[in-house]
Amino acid sequence: MDATTITLMITVSLFLGSLGVVAFIWGLKTGQFDDQEKMMQGVLFDGEEELNDAAKKERKKKESHDEAKKKDT
Amino acid sequence: MIEDGGKHFCCKGCQGVYHLLTEGGLESFYAKKGDTKLTPVAGSQQDLARFDLEGFAKKYVTQTENGFNEISLIIEHIHCAACVWLNEKILHQTEGIIEANINYTDYKAKIIWDPQKIKLSQIIEKIQAIGYDAYAYDPKVAEEKAQKTRRDYYIKMIVAIFATMNVMWLAIAKYFGFFSGMDKDIKFIISTAELVLATPTLFFSGWVFFRGAYFGLKNKIVNMDLLVASGALLIYLYSIYVLFSGIGETYFDSVTMIITFILVGKFLEVLSKKSAGDSLDSLRAHIPDEITVIKGGKEQLLSATEVQKGDLALLKAGDMAIVDGVITEGEASVDESNLTGESKPLFKQTGDRIISGSTCLDSTLTYRVSKDFKNSTLNSLTTLLEEAQNKKPRIEEYTNTLSRYFSATILTLALLTFAGWYLYSGVFEQSFVTAVAVIIIACPCALALATPVATLVGLGVSFKRGILFKEARHIETIAKAKTLLLDKTGTLTYGKPKVVKEQILKEFDRGILAALLADSKHPISKGVFEYLNAAPTQRLDNFKALEAKGLQASFEGKELIGGSKRFLQEMGYTINREFSSSHFIFGIDGEVAAVYELKDKLKEGVKQDLEKIKGYGVTPIMVTGDNAAVAARIAKAVGIEKYYSEQTPTQKADLVQSFHGGVIMAGDGINDSLALSRADIACVMGSGADVSIKVSDVVLLHDSIKNLQEAIGIGKTTYGFIKQNLWLSLLYNAVTIPLAVAGFVIPLVAALSMSLSSLLVVGNSMRIKLKWR
Known part of the structure; x- marks a missing residue:
């Protein structure tokens, strides 16, 4: 094995590994691991209904925030 | 059972919830909950109006950037994931609620809402309508x-x-x-x-x-x-x-x-x-933060801080007074056990003083406020406690000093090694590497790990047994204690009178007596009611609770009466017996039907556990507000040689301070709080008062002396292992540092052996688990 191959292999594997670490830290920082139970139970609530709910929730949140902004200006 | 459209309901409440869910298209809740059994929906005791008070808002509600309101709530009666789902769903469907997030683990909810569209009380009402209840809590900064x-x-x-x-x-x-x-x-x-x-x-x-x-x-x-x-x-x-x-x-x-x-x-x-705060929030017995005040002939709900001196306030049966005052109207039994530790209620009438922290038991009182909330007995006691808590000795300082000397010594040693080798060999590299090896090998990994790993294992073991150490250093303190001061009521005994002797003089239907006792809040009636273990079967007429005396009612033309000997004598009964303890006499139409004698019973296994505690080298001493005769009896029963009787809360606190060399204080009520805060380590029963849990260092969730004995035992074991760990790491350093100074160790080997010593310490700490399986 020559030096270039080794360099390449080490670089690629370290890069891939760090991707995982970065993703994990992002998850931590956005509070996705704050509630362990929710994560476990999440499997039970992933039907179509729940997806629609989540979308509705997001829309509602956005709308009320927009409304509040309008009032301010 | 109620039948409704082919479905069966246990009560009106559950039926109501079902209809509400069907209307909202949420029936899938019943499929989601699986086999989980739901408790029947009970009406909430909470007054909804309090949620809209200004004082309440000031305490719990925060503003978001967009001008919305935010509050943290604890939702009660949640059993499963489906419950969380239902609550979130209902809240999201409600107009004006912008965000609702419920934590699956501790059932804490964060709700953001638009105050212009919906009131907080309406939100709580929604939660209550589907059979849950919500309490606000302060998310501590x-x-x-x-x-x-x-x-x-x-x-x-x-x-x-x-x-x-x-x-x-x-x-x-x-x-x-x-x-x-x-x-x-x-x-x-x-x-x-x-x-x-x-x-x-x-x-x-x-x-x-x-x-x-x-x-x-x-x-x-x-x-x-x-x-x-x-x-x-x-x-x-x-x-x-x-x-x-x-x-x-x-x-x-x-x-x-x-x-x-x-x-x-x-x-x-x-x-x-990490403090045990999480679990404590839900344990908290709520000190009320609002008060009913009569202003201009009308009842008004004010927050505690808004009440002023001279206001007329109302104290309903079962409520706790939050400000001091003088009674202007009415008479009632008042339970002051929170403040004095005396378990028997006192009879109070017009002109008597009412102290904040006492609970009215059986009727409604009107009183004129003599001190506002800030100066009230309850509040000043709480403030006093908070101050006292900050004055505790910090033993960990000692370890810090040790490591300081250690670090300084090692750095000097490394420097000397470098200088010595450089002078001796004249090669910079070799001298430098040797000096570095000294630093690495002395690297206090094992020393740094010795305490935290052992305490963590100890904390985990005790948590499994329902013992919450609020801070890790308390393990060390409890292990070093020499004296254990025990409160009697609620700690050694149940704190509630229980029937010890029943004497039936005339046959009667137990359901009638149960009906008579059912609504009384007096501890003696409660004790008898519990003992009867019968459901109230009959409806009684003309029911009357005579404050601090007894109960009276009629049933099918017969007169029923229950209470103390004095009361029955007043009513024309002839009783020729003396009672040494609390008692309850039940009479029907002028004849005594039954006599119950009650005593505050000892908790199970107290004696054996105290023996074990003595085995740990801790001397148990009993302190109580009760009289000498009772104290002597209890002390003898549990095998305590030394006891102090008729102690006021302040005397208890002074007593705690008079002992040296590590004092554990175990108690449960507000009356113990001052003493608890002065002790080196304070253990509180989980069912204890809010204030005392706040000042405690260890909370015993199982309410038993066995728990206390385990806490001390685990503390001792853990501390023993900490010491072992420290010796291990010091020994390791003592052997390896000279080798490193002499230049026998290259940094690589130094790093390896350093890891090995850390593993040794971790492995050793795990043995705590084996010991307390």
Whole structure:
């Protein structure tokens, strides 16, 4: 094995590994691991209904925030 | 059973919830909940109007950037994931609620709503309508901060562990090359990769050590952080020099490993410091924060801080007074056990003083407020306690001093080694490497891990048994204690009178007596009711509760009466007996039907547990507000030689201070709080009053002396292991440092043996678990 191959292999594997670490830290920082139970139970609530709910929730949140902004200006 | 459209309901409440859910299209809840059994919906005791009070809002509600309101609630009666789902769903469907998030683990909810569209009381009403209940809580700033620290450490640790894992396999390749030979360029590549991994570990993860060292130096203290930081930095810089000069070996793997190991130790320490606050929120007995005041002939709900001196306030049966005052109208039995520890209720009438913290038991009182909330007895007691708590001795200072000397010694030793070797051999490199080896091998990994790992294991073991240590250092304190002061009522005994003797003089239907007793809040009636264990079967007419005397009613034309001997004599009964203890006499139409004698019963197994506690070298002493005769009886029954009777809360506190060499105080009520706060370590029964839980160091969730005995036992074991760990690590240093100074150890081996010593300490700590299986 020559030096270039080794360099390449080490670089690629370290890069891939760090991707995982970065993703994990992002998850931590956005509070996705704050509630362990929710994560476990999440499997039970992933039907179509729940997806629609989540979308509705997001829309509602956005709308009320927009409304509040309008009032301010 | 109620039948409705082919479905069966146990009560109206459940039926109502079902219809509500069907209307909202949420029937799938019943499928989601699976086999979980729901408790029948009970009406809430909470007054909804309080949620809209200004004082309430000031205390709990915060504003978001967009002008919305935010509150943290604890939702009660949640059993399963489906319950959380239902609550979130209902709240999301409600107009005006912008966000509702419920934590699956501790059932705390964060709700953001638009105050212009919906009122908080309406939100709570929604939650109550589907059979749950909500309480507001104060999300403590300190707790959030602690959580953030924990997360920061966690991220730093993850990065460090990732780097260490990768450095290890690179290092293995290099070690192989060490024996079988390796090309210079390949070695250079591997070392460069190690440098890439070591850099973030040292400067990102290891930043805490640099910061700690800096603050230490600023205060002219040489601490452990300085030792770690300087050691790691020196090796790092030397390795970079080696990498580019090509002479010698690089030690980037040591840098990452040192930082990671010590960081794990620090993280464990941060973790064990996590206060038991989480579990306490739900335990909290709520001190009311509002009060009913009569203004202009009308009843009005005010928050506690708004009440002024001279206001007329109303105290309903079952309520706790939050301000002091003088009764202007009505008479009632008042329970002052919170303040005095006396379990028997007092009879109070017009003109008598009412002290805040006491509970009205059986009727409604009107009283004129004589002190506002800020100066009330209850509030000043609480403030006093908070102040007292900050004055506790900190034993951990000692360990810190030790490590300070240790660090200073090692750094000096390393410096001397370098100077000595340089003078002796004149080779800079060899002297430098030896000095670095000294620092690495002395790296106080094991020393730093010795305490936190053992305490963490100890905390975990005790948590499983329902013992919550609020802080890790309390383990050490409880282990060193020599004296145990015990409160009697509620700690050794149940604190509630229980029937010890029943004497039936005339046959009667127990259901009738149960009906008579059912609504009474008096502890004696409650004790008899519990003993009867019968459901009230009949409806009674003309029911009357005579304050502090007894109960009266009629049933099918017969007169029923129940109460004390004095009361029955007043009513024309002839009783020719003397009673030494509390009693309850039940009479029907002028004839005594039954006599019950009640006593505050001892908790089970108290004697055996106290024996064990004595075995730990702790002397139990009983302190009580009760009279000498009762105290002597109880003390003898449980095998306590020394006791103090007729103690007021302040006397108890003074007593605590008069003992030296580690005092444990165990109690449960507000009356013990002052004494608890003065003790070196305060153990509180989980069912205890809010204030006393606040000042406590250890909370015993199972309410038993067995729990207390285990707490002391686990404390002793854990402390023993901490000492063992410290000896192990010191021994390790004592053996290896001279070797390093003499130049027998290269930094690589030093790093390996350092890891080994850490593992030794961790493994040793795990033995605590074996001992307390």
